Amino acid sequence: MDTRERLEDERRRTLRQLASLTRDFDAVVEASLDSNADDEHDPDGSTIAFERSQVDSLIQQSHRHLAEVDAAIERLDAGVYGTCETCGRPIAPARLEARPTARQCIACASARR
Structure with missing residues (x-):
């Protein structure tokens, strides 16, 4: 799909x-x-x-x-789609598979917490 x-x-x-x-x-x-x-x-x-x-x-x-x-x-x-809104780098395919609405890569999402 x-x-x-x-x-x-x-x-x-x-x-x-x-x-x-x-x-x-x-x-x-x-x-x-x-x-x-x-x-x-x-x-x-x-x-x-x-x-x-x-x-x-x-x-x-x-x-x-x-x-x-x-x-x-x-x-x-x-x-x-698939580009981090914070750093501009690609969001890992595994993250998008798990969370298709992700706006940030894992590093930027983790830093925000």
């Missing part, structure tokens, strides 16, 4: 995950409509609030990942 196919496949997978998480979020919100609105005194209320927060966090994470994949596709189209 070439780079474009791998990135497009990752984009499709992320969109499917986002759609599933959105359905889950909608179901949690719908369930909360039937519950007591007093989360402090209703034992189920805090569970629903926690679930809603967890699913929302996963949705936000999926949106960020989708943006990273789209940026990687843009770099591919611009002919700079």
